[in-house]
Amino acid sequence: MKKKPIILVTNDDGILAPGIRALIHSMNLLGDVYVVAPNKPQSGIGHAITMDTILFCDSVKIDNGNQKEWECSGTPVDCVKLAISEILPKKPDICVSGINHGSNSSINIIYSGTISAIIEASIEGIPSVGFSLLDFNWNANFEPYKKYIYQIVKKILYNPIPEHIITLNVNIPKLKKEEIKGIKICRQANSKWKESFDKRYNPKGRTYYWLVGEFLNLDNKKIDTDEWALKNGYISIVPIQFDLTNYAILNILKSLNFFCTIYFFSDLT
Amino acid sequence: MKKKPIILVTNDDGILAPGIRALIHSMNLLGDVYVVAPNKPQSGIGHAITMDTILFCDSVKIDNGNQKEWECSGTPVDCVKLAISEILPKKPDICVSGINHGSNSSINIIYSGTISAIIEASIEGIPSVGFSLLDFNWNANFEPYKKYIYQIVKKILYNPIPEHIITLNVNIPKLKKEEIKGIKICRQANSKWKESFDKRYNPKGRTYYWLVGEFLNLDNKKIDTDEWALKNGYISIVPIQFDLTNYAILNILKSLNFFCTIYFFSDLT
Secondary structure (H helix, E strand, C coil): CCCCCEEEEECCCCCCCHHHHHHHHHHCCCCEEEEEEECCCCCCCCCCCCCCCCECEEEECCCCCCCEEEEECCCHHHHHHHHHHHHCCCCCCEEEEEEEECCCCHHHHHCCHHHHHHHHHHHCCCCEEEEEECCCCCCCCCHHHHHHHHHHHHHHHHCCCCCCCCEEEEEECCCCHHHCCEEEECECCCEEEEECCEEEECCCCCEEEECCEEEEECCCCCCCEHHHHHHCCEEEEEEECCCCECHHHHHHHHHCCCCCCCCCHHHHC | CCCCCEEEEECCCCCCCHHHHHHHHHHCCCCEEEEEEECCCCCCCCCCCCCCCCECEEEECCCCCCCEEEEECCCHHHHHHHHHHHHCCCCCCEEEEEEEECCCCHHHHHCCHHHHHHHHHHHCCCCEEEEEECCCCCCCCCHHHHHHHHHHHHHHHHCCCCCCCCEEEEEECCCCHHHCCEEEECECCCEEEEECCEEEECCCCCEEEECCEEEEECCCCCCCEHHHHHHCCEEEEEEECCCCECHHHHHHHHHCCCCCCCCCHHHHC
8 A cells, every 4th residue: 555545433432432532543643534423322233224314424623633523413334334425535445443432342243333334344345443442431541552453453454365355353351551462363252142121110100121131151261262362361353244144054954955845836825 | 843832023114014914914823923023113223222221112902813012112133132031931932023124135134123133033042034025115015925934934943953043034026926936045145235325405504414325236147146036036045143253364364374463562662
């Protein structure tokens, strides 16, 4: 890459979150930064898009730095679509999302707006990286991790892998800089949230629920997973994709002629 | 399966949509049906969950039939979580979602609440099937397809594949019954929406946008895809999964020692 790269920055915690401010600061050292991010927190919004109402997307100036910024009334995926189609002067060289306040390891990626944003970029053929720090605190200290983030993005920008678009889910353990052991390339751990809703009654007696849950790692002790890496002091990197086809089952279903006894035409009348 | 199966039904078009009413009717012939579905349309809501506010979930009686029904203020994924954790007497034997008004083939699954609901069920270890008819019309005629749906669900219920949880994305072409050629087991076609936002100005002069788009099948003429099957008169069935790990890239990144030049500790200070 000879020219200064164009970097699209977004997140799901909203454009004012300290996590995205730290990410913008790091990216300003690498290229021309365009921020298109939600105007409010959107954690848990997944890959939602705004189909049935309108979107606002307004230029804003939030703090110092060379970045250009827009705040959007929609979801993180809306932000990526709007950025590419309407806002940026040309297709970005990379899309980065985060730094998320809290983990997006293992199954959490499926609920995460931060990760959905980078998946949307990958659908558009744009390399992308989502960053999350294992610290839910709004005032989390992102400073110690900015140089790792800088180096990871630089690596992706200047070392393309032929015929592959790289899409990475990066999680960073909440450790002192000197305690971080390195980077592990991992698979997504098999895990789930065991829900238990907190059931309450409103002042008129109507039942309502708060979603609560306990995280279960079903791949406990499996050393090739992101959960293992994070528990053992490593930054975890999981390459991800948007093809959800389950090829293992696909081949089984085909070989079994699984649906061959389903009849068509007149026998169903 | 000896006992009558417990069937969870949901969708993203809302509990009043004709598509879910047709699905409920078919499922009543197969087992004890519990409907937990959104109280309003939620197309494009993806895998969103409600974390920052409360959920209502009220018992309702909408039409005839043996099903028990609840309408929920949340997303399709909220519905599945609430159903399993709070509403159903025990874990369902299967979760079915739809019948969606409009296609959920290829890349559309990533935006679809209908499909996110079955993915959530699969995370919980429950076999699941999402049904979509290629007809966006609210008054689409679902009658001709109900017997195929019945047979597909019956097949999944009574023919488990050892050590695999089956999660299927089923799309049905809008054809007369006698024109449907059969079922194809497919992979998700590589495709995307080429966005072009419709830019307008509100009465005060502020810019706003409507999302519009043109569907692009990047796997045109590839006969192993769902898009090909649907265009050629077949019901498409794509087995899907929630593991988003891109194993091809994972192995490349590992073999290249891709991140070995990223330094830790004192060299970053």
